[in-house]
Amino acid sequence: MSLLAIKDLSLTRHICLFSGLSVSIVKGDRLGLVAANGRGKSSLLRILAGEEEATSGDVTRARGLVTAFAPQDPPEHLLSLSFHAAVLDALAPEVAETESWRVDVLLDDLEVDETLRGCAVRGLSGGWQRTMLLARAAVVEPDLLLLDEPTNHLDLGRIGVLQRFLGALPRDCAVVAASHDRAFLDDVTHRTLFLRPEASEDFALGYSRALQSLAENDAARDRQYENDMRKVRALRQQSAKLKNIGINSGSDLLVVKTKQLSERADKLEEQARPGHLERSAGAIRLTNSGTHAKALVTIDDAAIATPDGRPLFKTGRLWIEKGDRIALLGANGTGKTRLVERLRAALVGEDRHIRGAASLELGYSDQALSQLDAFPTPWDAVKQRGVLTDHQARSQLAGAGISIDAQAAPVGRLSGGQRARLSMLLLRLSQPNFYLLDEPTNHLDIEGQDMLEGELAEHGAACLFVSHDRAFVQAVATRIWVISNRRLVEIDDPAAVFESLLSG
Incomplete structure (x- = not known):
C-alpha cells in the first residue's frame, strides 16, 4: 500500500535542484536518497514531511499518515532542554503527560546512558544530538520515518x-x-533514489548495486546519444547534398525531400539526450611535497592518556613510512582522537616518545574543522596560506565549490560540504608530505569521498586517519591500527573489527 506518492515534483532555488520527480513510498520501504551536497536531499525530505513547499508537482499522503523527520541539526528551541525533555517534547501534551514512559523505553533501545539523559542538548556532542533527533522522530511511532544524514x-x-x-x-x-x-x-x-535535476533514477536495489545499474544506464544513454547524433549529421549531410542538386536541377521534389530530411534531423536532435553529467560540488585536490626520509614518524611506546591524566593505552614501538596510509580504529572513548592530538603536538613541538623526520611537513584537519575558525572568510584563509595572486585565490576557491559571493562572506555561513572542501584546499596549499586527519569524510558527499580517496592514493603521501566510514577505510588504508585492550596493535583485515564495533 502506498503511504505517500509524489508526481512531477520540481524544486528550484537559484538553480533547478530536481524536476519531474515521481516516486511512491510503500509500507516497509527502506529507501536511500543519494545526491551531492546542496542538490536538494534535505529539501525533498522537508517537502515529504510537510515542512516545505515544492515549486510544482503534487504530494499525496495516505489518510491518517504519521510522518516524522529527523533533521541534521536540532532547532534552537531544543538547545536549552535536557536530552530526555527534548524527546518528550515531540509528543502531544496530553500524551506526554500520561505516557512519558515511552521516552524511557526508546532511550533504552537506543542505548542512551542515564547520565546523558539529563544533559542539556546544547552541551551534547554532534553524535548524541543526532541520536536525540532520531528519538524525537521515533517516539511518535510514525508510519514514515525521514532521516537526514543519520550517521554523521x-x-x-x-x-x-x-x-x-x-x-x-x-x-x-x-x-x-x-x-x-x-x-x-x-x-x-x-x-x-539518485536525485538529479532531470531524470532522477529509482532502483529497487541497495546502494552499491544501484550505483552499478545507474552507471550502466548512463553509459547506454551516452551510446544512444552518440548514435542519434551520428544520424543527425548524416541526415544534414544528405539534406545539403539534395539541396544543391535540387537548386541546380530546379526539381521541386528534391526541394520537398530536402525539407523533410532537415525536419527529421531537427526532431531527432531535439529528442536526443546525453547521459547525465553530474555538476561537481567542488573539486578536492591534494599534494605530496615529498621526502627522502624512509620513516616519517617514529613512535616509541608512548603512553596515551585523557586530559585529566587517566591512562588509556600504550602504543608500543611503531613507524610510519613514506606512502603508508594508516586507518586508526577503536571503540568510542578508547583514545583515537587523543592519539591524533598527541601526534600533532609532538610533530610541531618536542616529545621524547614521538619523533618526526626533519623533512616532515604536517597537514592536519580535525573532525570539527576547527582549523577554519582562525579565518574570518574563505578569501582570508587562502590568502594567508600561500603566495597566491588575487586571481589565483579566486580560481582556487571557485574550483573548491566556493562561489565568488561566498568567498568574502563569513566562514560560518558555508555549508558543511563547503567547509570540508575549503579545509582540503588549505591542506594542499600547506604542501604537506604527511596528513593527519580526524574523520575527514564527516561532511563530504559521496563525490567528495571518491575524490579524497583518489587523491590520497594518487599522490602517495603518508597519512594517518580516524574514520567511521567503512567504505573509505577499505578503499584508502594500506595499514590498520586498532586500539584494543589498552594497546595499539596492527592487523591485516579490518572486517572483524568493523563487525565487533558495530555489534557493540
Missing part, C-alpha cells in the same frame, strides 16, 4: 546501534534516509 558524527558503535534500531522497527514502517555513508546505505536500504 556517529562512531561505528553508534552506527551499529542505529542499524539495529532501524532493523527492529515495525515491519510496516517505511524509512527514507538521505546519507553519504555508503556502507550504511548498503546495510539498511533495499531501494535507492
